[in-house]
Amino acid sequence: MTLELKPVQALALWQDVVLETVRREGPDLSSRQFAILLTVYLTSPPHTVRGLAGTLNVSKPAITRALDALGQLDLLKRKRDEADRRNVLVQRTVKGSVFLRDFADLVTSVAGRLEA
């Protein structure tokens, strides 16, 4: 079974969610930052700067800066790879888990109110 979602529903869903996140005076993540956050939490480790840069098709400095911002917000954290100390492993945090769970609840809530 796959999820049935018509184009008009997709736009309405997106509008309600984006509008709500804009209205809330929260962290205000950029698309790249949000993409990194979701990738780290939804795909299996390890996550490195180079790997994320490749996955997002973006330069390495962009990833470094995004990790700075997300780390500042305590949504993500860095950890040296002790096996190969050149690498940096990007890891989850409690606050990040809560943030994404809240976001998921927002989406499901909006979807539930959507006319089919």
Next chain:
Amino acid sequence: MTLELKPVQALALWQDVVLETVRREGPDLSSRQFAILLTVYLTSPPHTVRGLAGTLNVSKPAITRALDALGQLDLLKRKRDEADRRNVLVQRTVKGSVFLRDFADLVTSVAGRLEA
């Protein structure tokens, strides 16, 4: 009938869509710009700067700048209100319609591939 969407599905959906839009080297709209675009296309006119500022809970200069950017991309256009020349009416464009239709197709496509 309402749309059933579990939290884990919501996050997976969002990740695939955001990741795809980040990968594509497209216009790269901010959340506010995207919220404005969706609001103008999905809710009934007229749309004014002040009205959008209130809807998004954002300052007027932010709306003006976003309209500059979206107008530059030809996704939206401004038009003086001839009845009350103080107002600026924000209107749709062909390119904007195509852009949102493509985006909606992307979302529905991703949703269709989602495991239920």
Next chain:
DNA sequence: CTAGACTGATCCGGGGCCGAAACGGATCTG
């Protein structure tokens, strides 16, 4: 006709993000 209210745009100082290039540290290789 004029004083005031109201519109959207502009000015301003400040801050964030951009990618190419250069950097220092860690690791591999000959």
Next chain:
DNA sequence: CAGATCCGTTTCGGCCCCGGATCAGTCTAG
């Protein structure tokens, strides 16, 4: 060992966005 290679970070100049204050244009009430 020394040189090459790989990693993430930093530097650099440039661009965009931020909101409070202010502006010019428009409308309206008295």
